Structure formats: structure tokens, C-alpha cells
Amino acid sequence: MKFFSSIFLLLITTFFAWAEDLSLAKDGKTDYVIVTGKDNGAIQKLAVQELKSHLEAMTGAVFHVSETGAGKKHRIYLGLSEEARNVLGKENLAASLREQENVIQVKGKDLFLYGKGKHGTIFAVYELLENKFGCRWLSVFEEPYIPSKKELVLKDGTTRTAYAFPLRSLMNYFYKDRYQAAVYNYRNRQNLLLGLDYLDKGIVPELEIYGPACHTLSVIIPGFTLRGANRPAEWHKIKDYFAIHPEWFSMDEKGKRISNRQLCFSNKEMRKEYIKNALEMHRRLEQKHGKAYLTLDLNDIAYRICCCPDCMKMEQKYQSRGGAFFDMLIEFCRKYPKIEFATLAYQRGLTQTPPVVKDFPQNLTIIFCPINGLYSGTMDKENKNDMNDMLGWLKLTPKVWVWYYPNTYGYGTLAIQMPMGNFERIAQDIRLMHKAGIQGTYFEHDSGGIALSGNLSEMQSWVMYKLFQNPDLDVKMLMKDFAEHYYGKAAPAILKYAEEMEQERKNFVAKGGKWQYNTQNYHYLTAKYLLRWNKMFDDAAKMVSGKEAARLNMARMGLDCAIIDKLSSEPDYKDLVKICRDRLTKTYQYVTTNRRTTTSFSRLTKWLAEIDARGKKKPLPEMFRKIPQSDLLEIAPLAKAKTAVKDPDAHMGVAQAVEWDGKKFNIGTYDYTSKSYGPGRAIYASQVKMGEYSIYKIQKPFIISPDLIMWGGNWGMSLPLRALFKSDNPEFLKQKWTLYVSLKFTKDKVYLDRGILVKAK
Numbered sequence: 153m154k155f156f157s158s159i160f161l162l163l164i165t166t167f168f169a170w171a172e173d174l175s176l177a178k179d180g181k182t183d184y185v186i187v188t189g190k191d192n193g194a195i196q197k198l199a200v201q202e203l204k205s206h207l208e209a210m211t212g213a214v215f216h217v218s219e220t221g222a223g224k225k226h227r228i229y230l231g232l233s234e235e236a237r238n239v240l241g242k243e244n245l246a247a248s249l250r251e252q253e254n255v256i257q258v259k260g261k262d263l264f265l266y267g268k269g270k271h272g273t274i275f276a277v278y279e280l281l282e283n284k285f286g287c288r289w290l291s292v293f294e295e296p297y298i299p300s301k302k303e304l305v306l307k308d309g310t311t312r313t314a315y316a317f318p319l320r321s322l323m324n325y326f327y328k329d330r331y332q333a334a335v336y337n338y339r340n341r342q343n344l345l346l347g348l349d350y351l352d353k354g355i356v357p358e359l360e361i362y363g364p365a366c367h368t369l370s371v372i373i374p375g376f377t378l379r380g381a382n383r384p385a386e387w388h389k390i391k392d393y394f395a396i397h398p399e400w401f402s403m404d405e406k407g408k409r410i411s412n413r414q415l416c417f418s419n420k421e422m423r424k425e426y427i428k429n430a431l432e433m434h435r436r437l438e439q440k441h442g443k444a445y446l447t448l449d450l451n452d453i454a455y456r457i458c459c460c461p462d463c464m465k466m467e468q469k470y471q472s473r474g475g476a477f478f479d480m481l482i483e484f485c486r487k488y489p490k491i492e493f494a495t496l497a498y499q500r501g502l503t504q505t506p507p508v509v510k511d512f513p514q515n516l517t518i519i520f521c522p523i524n525g526l527y528s529g530t531m532d533k534e535n536k537n538d539m540n541d542m543l544g545w546l547k548l549t550p551k552v553w554v555w556y557y558p559n560t561y562g563y564g565t566l567a568i569q570m571p572m573g574n575f576e577r578i579a580q581d582i583r584l585m586h587k588a589g590i591q592g593t594y595f596e597h598d599s600g601g602i603a604l605s606g607n608l609s610e611m612q613s614w615v616m617y618k619l620f621q622n623p624d625l626d627v628k629m630l631m632k633d634f635a636e637h638y639y640g641k642a643a644p645a646i647l648k649y650a651e652e653m654e655q656e657r658k659n660f661v662a663k664g665g666k667w668q669y670n671t672q673n674y675h676y677l678t679a680k681y682l683l684r685w686n687k688m689f690d691d692a693a694k695m696v697s698g699k700e701a702a703r704l705n706m707a708r709m710g711l712d713c714a715i716i717d718k719l720s721s722e723p724d725y726k727d728l729v730k731i732c733r734d735r736l737t738k739t740y741q742y743v744t745t746n747r748r749t750t751t752s753f754s755r756l757t758k759w760l761a762e763i764d765a766r767g768k769k770k771p772l773p774e775m776f777r778k779i780p781q782s783d784l785l786e787i788a789p790l791a792k793a794k795t796a797v798k799d800p801d802a803h804m805g806v807a808q809a810v811e812w813d814g815k816k817f818n819i820g821t822y823d824y825t826s827k828s829y830g831p832g833r834a835i836y837a838s839q840v841k842m843g844e845y846s847i848y849k850i851q852k853p854f855i856i857s858p859d860l861i862m863w864g865g866n867w868g869m870s871l872p873l874r875a876l877f878k879s880d881n882p883e884f885l886k887q888k889w890t891l892y893v894s895l896k897f898t899k900d901k902v903y904l905d906r907g908i909l910v911k912a913k
């Protein structure tokens with residue numbers, strides 16, 4: 153696929169403005185016929201079907217389809233068939249079109265829709281329907297918005313449209329009806345991440361290459377023990393390379409080879425095996441899907457790749473933490489110039505920073521993923537290091553896509569993400585990407601409530617699609633356009649809600665505030681704002697009914713969730729919290745019944761149970777109460793452990809109990825991957841307060857690693873500290889914590905009911 157070297161110039165022009173207005177239908181009748189030519193391909197068929205069905209729904213007229221249009225008075229030519237070319241003659245614009253550019257052209261009483269590239273004609277159809285006639289595709293789950301027209305008139309003569317980014321996509325894996333999702337994506341001019349399986353239905357991705365996967369390291373070399381890593385491919389003969397070649401795996405800071413990070417890419421023997429296996433994976437992908445990218449990247453864990461001297465030297469050589477990996481990848485790409493490679497530039501501590509290298513391979517696509525940035529800021533201000541890295545990649549190759557994260561992620565147990573005000577932030581970053589010459593948008597729009605159609609996430613999707621087409625569009629006008637079509641009379645309230653949240657974000661940033669990737673506890677989620685916005689939604693709800701009312705309820709899910717989360721413990725708001733719980737439950741039922749996604753109703757019930765359990769929670773011991781929430785972690789022992797017992801004195805009523813000799817009890821930490829002991833202590837009878845839960849401190853702070861536990865006694869007692877591990881948060885990987893354990897001693901038993909970790913300064 154060839155694209156214009158870097159920046160796709162945006163071109164939306166209107167000329168031949170003297171062309172007559174065309175009346176395509178009036179009073180339910182039309183003189184027009186759709187002329188298809190001999191093209192019988194799947195995309196053409198879909199283009200015909202889309203044009204015909206929308207025109208008919210708009211006008212009530214029947215638009216017949218004809219191969220040649222012979223004998224018909226007025227014609228809509230779809231594509232540049234022989235007939236279309238004959239009629240257009242010298243006015244045929246095909247030779248002057250850029251890749252993907254499409255045209256709506258009028259000559260005499262005839263209308264021509266065509267364009268360059270495989271999507272030229274169908275995108276001209278969508279341009280006509282959306283931008284000339286006012287149709288909108290606003291939600292995956294709803295019928296298109298199609299205005300009724302007594303008379304359908306096309307003004308403005310000829311319009312040429314090209315899109316700012318050659319490749320455009322929002323992720324869509326969470327929609328269960330894959331075809332339904334693809335239709336919506338496609339109508340909004342998405343041309344990537346569509347899936348080759350829709351080919352016969354006319355939905356075709358721009359690139360004829362099977363798309364990139366990610367985190368393939370563990371697929372290619374089996375033997376990793378990292379939890380959450382992708383499984384090895386099934387065809388491997390060797391099932392555990394770590395067992396036979398531990399020297400092929402990452403060396404940790406202490407010089408130990410470990411199986412839960414990455415590989416030692418400076419090891420030549422390992423490279424040979426890796427390349428052999430990667431080629432086999434690629435061969436099988438192509439056998440199944442046709443031409444495929446070979447995506448090579450790392451496991452999703454942000455520790456330094458490998459601390460061995462040779463790998464460290466490569467960090468120096470390439471002036472990037474990814475040095476050792478890039479050295480192998482670049483060699484691989486050069487050796488196989490016919491294969492199209494892709495890799496993630498992911499994590500500042502791994503591969504985000506481009507290497508210093510000459511003759512960068514032309515067959516390597518970079519997917520730039522700025523996950524460590526501030527989610528409250530933009531790339532030209534708060535996230536300048538991301539901007540510099542992105543520009544650095546673009547100096548090496550034009551083939552750069554951005555895997556952007558519009559919304560923060562959160563603690564997974566929330567019923568839905570808290571509401572965010574970030575439209576202007578997203579718009580600014582899209583503008584910066586376009587200006588820099590980014591070829592593809594590869595946006596991970598899976599947070600923020602989209603899998604529930606909740607909050608303003610559907611509006612976000614639509615606004616992002618419009619900005620992918622033209623980043624110079626006014627984001628506020630786009631929001632207004634969406635809101636008026638989707639929420640009817642409730643639109644002003646929705647827009648005010650979005651604007652006030654966004655203003656709060658801006659005020660916060662101006663004072664130096666920061667949102668990280670996992671921030672959910674936005675500063676504006678206070679009673680003052682929650683009550684104000686709740687009232688705004690109450691007032692707006694009185695103005696709408698039916699579908700618009702349902703959409704309004706979905707838009708307020710995050711607000712309902714915030715009210716329940718923040719105000720449940722306050723008696724003054726008991727009635728309000730009940731109303732919010734009932735409404736959120738009903739909305740959740742509505743969504744999970746009518747809109748098929750990966751989210752299920754049980755997520756809500758689990759979360760509400762957690763809210764209820766808070767009431768039963770014993771308060772933190774006095775000594776922790778002044779420590780900010782963000783500096784504390786709490787962890788309970790596994791309630792399903794063999795040693796678990798019910799104990800009314802215990803925090804949440806459950807503890808683990810083991811025996812002791814009444815003299816000395818040992819507790820400590822242990823990492824299963826490096827097989828090493830960390831800090832611990834002995835507790836002597838003289839230090840024990842008998843018969844009640846008291847806090848015992850392990851003096852020496854430690855880092856939480858992915859396989860860490862705290863053990864007690866003869867190991868019958870254990871706290872799964874590894875459950876607190878955050879693989880993709882570089883700050884977390886460096887952070888030391890001090891562990892306090894809550895234990896109750898009796899004559900012959902020791903009970904454990906919780907651990908509390910405090911950030912060590």
C-alpha cells in the first residue's frame with residue numbers, strides 16, 4: 153500500500169460551484185436511478201446497498217439500480233464505470249485524485265460518486281449521506297440517524313474529500329456482534345482493525361495485510377512464568393526454554409536469570425532460535441490469513457529488559473532502553489526485506505524511545521504507545537517527552553501509528569469508570585499527531601465506559617472519528633452535533649456537563665495536577681459537583697423520553713457510580729444514593745440486555761456488594777489514618793486458603809490461623825520467581841499483645857515483585873502480595889513499601905486478618 157510520503161494533505165474543496173442544484177427526490181418519487189457499471193465486487197455491492205437504503209429511508213422514494221442507466225433520465229453513477237467515464241469526458245477528476253480521495257461531482261443532472269483506492273466510491277457515498285444530507289452513525293447499537301426529506305436537494309456542486317490520517321481506527325474487540333461493530337466503524341470511515349473476515353460483505357481494511365497482534369514474545373519462546381502473558385503457540389516442540397536455557401532469559405538487578413521478564417537479546421544462540429520460531433509463527437499466520445505482519449515486541453512488564461553487561465552495552469549503543477531488543481529486531485528486518493514487520497514502541501523504560509541507528513529498515517511499522525504520559529495533559533505541554541519520542545520515530549521512518557489511550561484505566565472492580573472531562577485534550581493530541589505526520593490512528597478506546605455505552609464515551613468515539621478525518625474541525629461543534637442528534641432536548645445539559653468537567657481538568661492541570669493511567673479518583677468528584685450535576689441530569693431527564701431517555705441514563709452511569717462510591721457512607725445522602733443505585737441497576741440491566749459487549753451484569757452486583765461490605769469493614773488502625781489514600785495499600789489473606797477461619801474479631805470477619813509454640817513466630821517475604829527471601833522478622837512472646845489484633849511491622853521496606861508473598865509460621869499463613877503488582881506502571885516497579893501485618897496471638901494460635909503497606913519515602 154502506498155501513501156503519500158508523510159503528511160496526507162487535507163483537502164475538502166468545493167468548486168464548479170455554478171453547477172445546478174439537483175433535486176434527487178420529491179414527494180416520495182424520484183427520476184434517478186443508481187448506475188453500478190459492471191463492478192460486481194463486494195465493496196461496490198455494499199456501496200449500492202448503503203446508498204439505496206439511506207436515500208429511500210430519507211425520501212420514501214424507490215431508487216432502482218441499473219448496470220448501465222441506459223434509457224434513464226437522471227443517473228447517480230457509483231464508481232467510474234465505462235458509462236460514467238463516457239458521460240464525464242474531460243471532467244473526469246480521477247487522474248488528479250490522491251490516494252483515498254473521493255469525489256461527489258455533478259454534471260448536468262447527473263451525480264457521480266467515485267474516488268481513488270478501494271474505498272474511494274463507498275466513502276464518497278458516506279460523504280454524501282453524512283455531510284450533504286445530514287445522516288449520522290452515532291452508536292454501534294442504534295439505527296442510523298436519517299432525516300426525512302420532502303424534497304432531497306444536493307447543493308454545492310462538486311466536493312473532493314481526503315482524510316487527514318491515511319489509516320484510521322478505534323479498537324472494537326469488546327463488541328460481541330463483530331459485524332454490527334464493523335458496519336458502524338466503516339461508516340465512520342475506519343479503515344484499519346476491521347478484520348479480513350468481512351471481505352465478502354464489502355467491509356475491507358485498507359491494508360491487505362493481516363493486522364498486528366501484541367506482546368508476542370511469550371508466544372515465540374515458551375517458558376515465561378509471567379502472569380497474564382500470552383500463551384506460547386501450540387506447535388512448539390520445546391515447551392519450556394527456561395528449563396534448558398535460563399541464560400536466554402533476562403538477568404535481574406542482582407545478576408539472577410529469571411523467567412518473568414523478557415529475553416537476553418544479546419545472546420546470539422537465543423536470537424537464532426527466536427528468529428526460527430518467529431518465522432514459523434509468521435508462516436502459519438500467512439497460511440491462515442494471507443499476507444500478515446510479523447509483530448515482534450516484548451512482554452507487558454516494564455522492568456529493564458536485561459541487566460547483563462552485553463545488553464546494558466546495547467542500551468548505551470542505541471541510546472534507548474530498548475537497545476538489545478532493537479539490535480535483534482533491526483538485524484531480523486534487514487535479513488527478511490520482504491516481510492512486513494511491526495513493533496510496539498511501548499513503555500519509556502522499554503522500547504518507547506527510538507534507537508540511534510542509521511539505515512532504519514523500511515519494512516518495519518512502529519506502533520507508538522505513550523502509556524506513561526499524563527492523562528490530564530497534552531503532548532505539546534505536559535507530555536513533551538512523549539512528543540519528542542514520537543518525532544524521533546518519525547525521523548527514522550514514515551510508518552508510525554499511534555496507539556493512543558484516550559481515557560484513564562481504573563481499579564477493575566468499579567461498575568463503570570468515573571466520568572472524565574477530556575474532549576479538548578484528545579482533540580489537541582490528534583491535531584499534534586497529524587501535524588507530525590502520523591500515518592495511522594490505532595486508538596485503544598476501551599476504557600471510559602465504552603463497553604457499557606456509558607458516560608460520554610459514544611460521543612468520544614464519534615468526535616474522534618471526525619477528527620481522524622479532519623483534525624481542524626472545532627471539537628465543541630462536533631460535540632454539539634453529536635449531542636443534538638443523540639440526546640435531543642437534553643443536549644444542552646450533556647454539553648454543559650462535559651464542559652464543566654473539562655474546565656475542572658484544565659484548572660487542575662494549571663495548578664500542576666496530574667492524572668496517571670490508573671487515576672479514577674478525580675478531584676472534582678466531591679459532593680458539591682456530584683449534587684450539581686445530578687440536578688442537571690434530573691432536569692434534563694424531564695425533557696426527554698424513550699430512546700433519548702435511555703441514552704441520558706447511560707450518559708449518567710459514571711455520575712451515579714461516583715455518587716454511590718463517594719456518598720454511601722454519609723447519612724445525609726441516603727435517599728439520593730438509593731435512587732442512584734436503583735437507576736444504575738436499571739441502566740445496567742438495559743445495557744447488558746440490549747447491547748452485547750464483553751461487560752456482564754455481574755460486574756455491577758460484585759461492585760455493589762463491595763460497597764455494602766465497606767460498612768462492615770473495620771476502620772484502619774489509628775496510626776494509618778493520617779496517611780493519604782494514595783500512599784496506602786491494603787491486602788486481605790486468601791479467604792479460600794486451607795487455614796482460613798471465621799473470626800468475628802477479624803477485619804471482614806475472616807482470618808488465617810496457624811499454630812505457634814508460644815515463644816517465637818517468624819514472618820517474612822519470598823519471591824517465587826527468583827526463589828529468594830526478602831525482608832522478614834521474628835516476633836517474640838515478649839512483644840506480643842495477647843488476645844487481640846495488633847500491628848507488627850517488618851522493618852525493612854521492599855519492592856513488590858510479580859511473584860511475591862508474605863509467609864508466616866510454617867507457611868500455613870500467607871498474604872498474596874503479588875496481587876498488588878502492577879506490571880505496566882514504571883513508578884510502581886521502583887516503589888518501596890513497608891509492610892505492617894495485623895495479627896492476633898492466643899496461647900497456641902496466630903491469626904492474620906490483613907496487611908497494610910505504606911509507601912516508603
Ligand SMILES: [Zn+2]
Pocket residue numbers: 402403415416417418419458459460461462463464
Ligand atoms: Zn542480556
